[in-house]
Amino acid sequence: MNNLIGSDADSQRTLYPYVTGTSVVGIKYKDGILLAADMGGSYGSTLRYKTVERMKSVGKHSIIGASGEISDFQEIMRYLDELILYDNMWDDGNSFGPKEVHNYLTRVMYNRRNKFNPLWNSLVLGGVKNGQKYLGTVNMIGVHYEDNHVATGFGNHLSRPILRDEWHENLTFEEGVKLLEKCMRVLLYRDRSAVNKLQIAKITEEGVTISQPYSLKTFWNFAAFQNPTVGAEGSW
Amino acid sequence: MGGFSFDLCKRNEMLVQKGLKQPSFLKTGTTIVGLIFRDGVILGADTRATEGPIVADKNCEKIHYMAPNIYCCGAGTAADTEAVTDMVSSQLKLHRYHTGRESKVVTALTHLKSHLFSYQGHVQAALVLGGVDMTGPHLHTIYPHGSTDTLPFATMGSGSLAAMSVFESKYREGMSRDEGIKLVAEAISSGIFNDLGSGSNVDICVITKGKREYLRNYLLPNPRMYISEKGYSFSKKTEVLFTKITPLREVVEVIEVGDAMEE
Numbered sequence: 001m002n003n004l005i006g007s008d009a010d011s012q013r014t015l016y017p018y019v020t021g022t023s024v025v026g027i028k029y030k031d032g033i034l035l036a037a038d039m040g041g042s043y044g045s046t047l048r049y050k051t052v053e054r055m056k057s058v059g060k061h062s063i064i065g066a067s068g069e070i071s072d073f074q075e076i077m078r079y080l081d082e083l084i085l086y087d088n089m090w091d092d093g094n095s096f097g098p099k100e101v102h103n104y105l106t107r108v109m110y111n112r113r114n115k116f117n118p119l120w121n122s123l124v125l126g127g128v129k130n131g132q133k134y135l136g137t138v139n140m141i142g143v144h145y146e147d148n149h150v151a152t153g154f155g156n157h158l159s160r161p162i163l164r165d166e167w168h169e170n171l172t173f174e175e176g177v178k179l180l181e182k183c184m185r186v187l188l189y190r191d192r193s194a195v196n197k198l199q200i201a202k203i204t205e206e207g208v209t210i211s212q213p214y215s216l217k218t219f220w221n222f223a224a225f226q227n228p229t230v231g232a233e234g235s236w
Numbered sequence: 237m238g239g240f241s242f243d244l245c246k247r248n249e250m251l252v253q254k255g256l257k258q259p260s261f262l263k264t265g266t267t268i269v270g271l272i273f274r275d276g277v278i279l280g281a282d283t284r285a286t287e288g289p290i291v292a293d294k295n296c297e298k299i300h301y302m303a304p305n306i307y308c309c310g311a312g313t314a315a316d317t318e319a320v321t322d323m324v325s326s327q328l329k330l331h332r333y334h335t336g337r338e339s340k341v342v343t344a345l346t347h348l349k350s351h352l353f354s355y356q357g358h359v360q361a362a363l364v365l366g367g368v369d370m371t372g373p374h375l376h377t378i379y380p381h382g383s384t385d386t387l388p389f390a391t392m393g394s395g396s397l398a399a400m401s402v403f404e405s406k407y408r409e410g411m412s413r414d415e416g417i418k419l420v421a422e423a424i425s426s427g428i429f430n431d432l433g434s435g436s437n438v439d440i441c442v443i444t445k446g447k448r449e450y451l452r453n454y455l456l457p458n459p460r461m462y463i464s465e466k467g468y469s470f471s472k473k474t475e476v477l478f479t480k481i482t483p484l485r486e487v488v489e490v491i492e493v494g495d496a497m498e499e
Contacts, residue, residue: 157397161430162405165422186404190397222409224272224388231371232342236384 017069017120019043021054022193023155024065025183026124027167028133028148029176032204033126035065036180038188039213040195047195055201057208059084062098062127063201064105067152068140069120076119079108098127098134102144110142122152128205151183154191159183173202185216240355265433267395268298268309269423270364271407272388273416276373276444277366280420281309282395282428283453284435291435297452299441303328303339305448306367307441308348311393312360312380320361324348341367341374345384353382362392368443395427395434402426413442421455428457 024037041049054073055065058080066073083104087096096104102125112118122139136146149163162183171179177200188194196218201210229235265286270279285293300308300321306328310317324347328339345365352359363378377390389407391399402423411419420440427434438455441448 154397158401161398161401161426164430165426182405186401189404190400222388224386228386232340232345232374232386235342235345235376235386 013117014069014072014120017072019048019070020193021052021067021070021073022191023151023153023159023187024054024067024122024124025151025155025159025163025180025187026065026126026135026137026149027163027171027176027180028126028135029171029173030169031173032128032133032202033063033135034173034176034180035063035124035126035201035203036184036198037065037067037201038184038195038198040193040197041070042193047193050195050197051213053199053210055199055210057201057203057210058101058125058127059087059096060207061095061129061203062101062125063203063208063210064101065124065126065152065201067122072119072121076105076108076121076123080105097129097132098125098136099129101125101127102134102136102138102146106138106142106144109138109140109144113141124150124152127203131205154187154194155183158186158190162186181216185218188216188218240358242356245356245358265395265431265435266298266311266393267391267399267424267427267431267434268311268364268393269391269399269403269420269427270309270366270375270377270387270389271403271411271416271420272366272373272375273411273413275413276368276442277375278413278416278420279307279309279364279366279441279443280424281439282424282434283437283439284428284433285314286433294436295453297439299439299450301325302344302365303332303367305369305443305446306339306341306344306365307443307448307450308344308366309364309392311362311364316359316361317363320348320351320359321363324351338369339367340369340371341365341376345374345376345378348378349382349384352378352380357381364390364392366441366443368445373443391423391427393427393434395424395431398426398430399423413444417442417451417454425455425457 019041021041026035035055037054039052040047041052052070056077057063105123109119118140120140124137126135135150137150138144149167151159166179184198188196196215197213199211199213265284268281279299281298283295284291285296298309300310302308302325308321310321324344327347328344332339357380360380362380365376365378367374375387375390377385377392389403406419417440421438424438436458437453440451440454
């Protein structure tokens with residue numbers, strides 16, 4: 001039957017995301033890379049899933065963090081698993097480092113975008129290989145770059161300004177985590193899709209560790225919050 | 237029949253139904269902030285005015301005078317913020333003459349919000365209003381549709397997220413004057429350097445009981461770096477070959493006879 005409103009092809013293309021994750025923030029530090037992301041999966045304006053692991057290790061040397069459509073992230077993980085498998089099958093002593101994985105992802109994202117069927121994600125890709133630290137990002141339209149600190153989504157507006165001011169070379173692990181927690185706290189206050197349950201992922205030459213989920217302390221006891229209209233009764 | 241005519245608004249809605257894409261709410265280039273410290277209120281603003289992608293004014297003034305003890309930062313359409321703050325400032329002065337008292341911040345707040353509400357958001361002014369009156373220090377944000385908030389620290393404009401990230405990570409209650417100024421300057425700088433709609437310099441206004449300090453261009457973090465030391469000289473001017481002056485009007489001498497106002 002002739003579909004006058006849209007072609008059948010339309011039902012095969014991504015038009016909008018459904019279950020989404022919010023910001024991911026990543027920084028380089030003295031020994032490697034640190035990534036932070038919360039564990040929320042929103043379904044529109046509902047907080048549907050609260051234990052979504054949005055950061056995963058890739059091969060021996062890399063770690064990926066994703067925001068955007070969760071099902072597309074799961075698909076990307078399948079692509080990456082296949083990539084790493086084929087790399088292992090060569091059995092040649094070489095393994096893909098973060099630079100190669102980032103490049104692969106960039107090609108995948110850009111080619112999907114050109115077919116008007118994007119994977120609706122913004123990804124952070126970090127890792128260490130042979131002592132070289134690498135941190136990059138790629139999004140659904142194929143824009144990609146590397147930097148000493150990256151973020152997706154709201155993280156770009158709320159966290160990057162803090163990182164531009166306070167990041168420096170040779171942060172220790174503790175300093176790095178404190179800096180990331182500062183960023184995640186601001187996101188928790190000001191991003192409506194953020195949840196107070198986050199993980200920190202660390203990658204060094206030795207390998208990957210993803211922390212157990214934990215919560216940040218928040219402060220709500222400003223005098224002005226307790227009694228906002230003191231001296232100005234009736235205003236709001 | 238007086239009052240605002242909403243006819244064009246109806247037309248715009250009809251066009252949207254017909255498929256016209258309306259421009260979304262523009263947070264026009266600006267970073268404005270306010271915070272309450274131990275002795276009063278500190279307001280801050282950047283100084284860039286934009287016309288689309290062009291910087292129209294590199295050093296405009298976004299902190300507007302409302303009363304000797306009340307100042308207001310404005311983001312949004314420059315004409316709207318200027319006009320609405322000027323208008324309410326005049327109304328406050330008349331009110332001071334009438335009552336014989338210092339103006340209250342809530343008075344300015346109520347005037348501004350009821351004006352903006354009655355124009356249903358078409359007057360695109362987003363304001364950070366701060367001041368100190370006999371009831372204490374006050375800080376409010378006012379949105380184009382007329383809603384207000386009372387806050388210990390506030391940011392507005394396209395650079396508001398960059399500035400808010402500084403406030404959310406560093407604000408404490410009961411800061412001293414110097415700490416407060418430092419934090420406001422940091423927040424505005426964050427907007428200037430991280431938001432494309434904000435730029436140039438930092439203006440600050442410190443209001444305490446009985447005193448206000450308007451620190452125009454408190455920080456100038458964007459100086460002009462590269463100026464030719466040799467200066468600019470232009471080669472040989474055009475040669476003047478010959479000069480002729482033709483007066484466009486005949487000069488006539490008037491001799492007055494009799495009384496000027498003789499009728």
